[in-house]
Amino acid sequence: MPDTPTSTSAKVLSARPPLWRDAVVLKWVTQLFLLFIVLTSLWFLTSQAGDNLEARDIPSDFNFIERPVDIQLSEGIDTHPDSGGRALWVGMVNTIRISIVGIIFATMLGIMVGLARLSNNWLINRLGTMWVETLRNIPLLVQIIFYFSVLTVLPRLTLESGPINGWFHISNKGISMPRVFLADGFYQWLVVVLIGAVVGYYVHRHRTRLHNETGAITSPILWAFAVITLFAIVGIFIHPIFSWVGSIFGALASLFDSLTVLVPQIVLSGVALVGATTWVLRFIRKHRSAGGHLSLVDDDWFRIIFTIAVSVILVFVFISWEGLSSWILNSGRDLFQVIESKFNVDGAARPFDAMRPEIIQKGKFPNYGPSGLTMSVSFAAVFFGVVFYTSAFIGENVRGGILAVPKGQIEAARAVGLRQSQALRHVILPQAFRVILPPTGNQYLNLTKNTSLAIAVGYSDIVQVGTTVFNQTGKTLPVVGIWMLFYLSCSLTISVIVNWFNVRMQLVER
């Protein structure tokens, strides 16, 4: 910047700069220019792709979702899907299934690894370190393929080896174990347990009050658990008396059936409008100074306009798209009808049941029958891969989180007379959890995304199914779009859940 003579500086400050030096104008011109560039490039690329696809005679539409396809899936809720959409749906369910199971087991194993890394026991400590260093530094894909190749050379499954007399059976077809499942009486039993939970809550409150008043050790949590367990055990014998609960859901179903599309339309639009209005009002109130002066920078204006525009668009969509409202009504009715039918069982049904694994002749080769809980080889490879790999990372998070609690906190807890368990529950764990949770949530996201490596070992997750679908139909772009939407919504769901916990865990500061 060249020096400005001091005599004119006051004048320069007070005068409005010319248009091409005005910071606000320049800022917005640059931004709009970039937006223009991005939109032009996108338009250019898509039109180019459209031309090229047309030249190769591959229309990019979504009609493969309803068309029949010739796909055989290795496993899932439906191994011979009748349409492309159904096949992708099976893939999604498979991905979600392995992600949820993986997250649960990775968390348990990760906590164990983290504690092992903190142990005073030299051998355990070293084992934990070896586990973490080895698994972290080998690519997950190599691990998955290795487990797969180890499992496929296991002894062959033959009919002679059955009937299985043990609980577990392992062979080159996978790992089979007893299946515990929810039997017909489960929903009635669930009602008993819910009542037990309510009673347990009041018992917990009562015992806590007693503790606060007299100072005696009343162990409220233990009591609450005992009550719920009691109800659960008793419920196994008396649950048929609750079969009438189903009629409540039946009434709800008929209520949903009688409503017109206008009701959800009005409700949804109202929610959108009221939400946007409250947000804008609160935003303005927050930016008003104590004296009532409102100062909004252009960024704030942008947010307000954006919110209003989005809410108006939403209202427009809700009202013009009748299918959405009728879908909500129909699915609500269906849901309640399904629940109602769950209660329609005869009185002798058990809430749970279990079945042992079996070997049957399925087609040419013997295979595990449906009665056992069977982990196919590809499922097992992906499962062990993601669980072991993620457990190393979660273990490091746990270790870091516990080390991050200052020593003074533990000493202070002792000084005010908390017992070891109390100090752990009320002082150490809440603070450690605050550090552990955000990176662990990230690991959950990574685990979900990493299950996509299943394509390498032929587990029918959404990527594998999608690849088969677009190889058959040539509709690459739509399938990739569905993948991205699916994974984005998975990521969003997980981060919403983790954030919810995170907010609850945060320090409340003044």
Place this chain on the structure above:
Amino acid sequence: MSDLNTTGVEGTVTIKPAPETPKLPPREWLKENLFSNKFNTLLTLFSAAILLMISRGLLSFIFNPERQWGSTSTNLRLMMTQAYPEEQYIRVWVSVAVIFTLVGASMAIWNAGSRVTLRRLGSFLLSSGVVIDILTLLAPFSGQAKIIWLIIGSAVSGAGGVLLRVSDKDKDISSLTLVVATLAAAILSLWIVPFGHHSFVFERTPRSMAETGTVALTTKLPWTIMVVIGILAYFLGKIVMNRFPSKNLRPTIIGIWFLTPPTLLYLVLRDPDFDMGHVLNTDIPIFLIFAIAGGALLSWFTRPTTGEIGRVCAALVLLAGFGMFFTPMRMIIRILMLLLATFALAAPTFAGDSKTRRRYVLAWLGVSGIITWLVTAVNTPSTIEVPGDFFLGGISLTLLVAIFTIVISFPIGILLALARTSKMPIFRILSTWFIEFVRGIPLITILIFFSIMVPLFLPKGMELSEVSAIVIGYSLFSAAYLAENVRGGLQSVTRGQHEAAEAVGMTTSQKTFFIVLPQALRVSIPPLVGHCIGVFKETSLLAIIGLFDILYIARNVIPNQTEFLGSTRENLLFVSLIYFFFAYQMSKASQRLERRVGLGER
């Protein structure tokens, strides 16, 4: 760091090293660390049982006579460069020599390496000897082999014990010596062990055949030369450092490091078939026009008195650059125009006296020259013919993709991070959406998308090889993650730094490039290194798309050779060993770097 004693001596603070923990005699150490109470004893016994089972299983797997470890030692060349023609192999050796030279010189110039006390070395040898003995006892060896291995293990631990007993407390040797000794041992193994070799035979269909002993014959001399070159380069670097100490030494080496990958790839390994007449008639004139006109333009823009006319002109150049990108013409003109626009926009930041201006113009000449040459080399067909799409494979492909991805994603990631922390809403929203979108989807979908779809998105007449398309997709993916790491660093720069920069009259771009970014990048070194390790590890996904990376070769190529049917597990163990070696070394190096730049201590 509670064990650092700080004592004030007349205003200065000295930090005493932490007192060494007293060594316990073995008996008490065992009691303290393994059997301190009932629960601990139980844990110890339990984990010892697990450890024994695992090592027993691993050993009986590795030393099972059915294992075909020959599959890896015979296919070393395949895993390194896939089907690179053997008569052209001198090109590979030249590339390796260049890299070894650079590594040696850089180690000298950065004073790499630390001192290792002989005591530590002794205790390391002692414990590894004991481990060898224990493993030998567990392994399913025959009696004779067991005795030999036991003797070896005892010899190693005996040497360690002697070293421990004899050496003084303070005696130490350089860790570089140890590295060189290890390398020498590895090379010695080449002279002794007859590693085999698979060569490609072009009859009707290209297939590979095993020839025993050839790899050791043809590579033992080159590898020895490579290591000697590396050592020589180290001493040369030392001499240069001592004789001609210069401030520009390190920047020069860094510049050479950045230029090396494209040069090696396009000039040495790919061997472009230049059509000299064409180059003289088109490429060189285009470059000259841009160099002279752009140089004059930039020299005018960087003049402090040019003021807003310069800015308006720069904006016009930028517009022209983007406009030209979408009009059909030679690729080199489009790229140079965009580059010129970028330089013109940055010009006011570097305005100053005539010396600064000359340097800026020289930078333009250098960068545009390099880019012209690179684009020409990329567009020239290669003389190397291999079966398959790409002339590299195996580890060389893995390293190539990893290096190019990291280098390309760096500037994009930094720009994304700056945009995400910027106060301008459209920049921020676009960048946030891009980052969150990319981070929400798995890498494999991006790779599949780019490998299949990129040819469809290109205008007619433009072509891109599959590897380039994948590097672009991978770079975009990596940039999103990198941006988040850099953003963490940007947020750690205190407000006082911003305000101080504004107080001395810096413009926003000067503040960003000279004050904020250097500090932010320094803070984000550990996550960035972690990110680089991740990028390296995830290159294994190339195998899913069917590129001949090392994993694909190990899983799909070698087990199909008639000699080594069903050797997947052996190959995969070998591949994981390679990945583990590189990743572990990188993470250790990053920890050393962290300590060196003193992160977390200020």
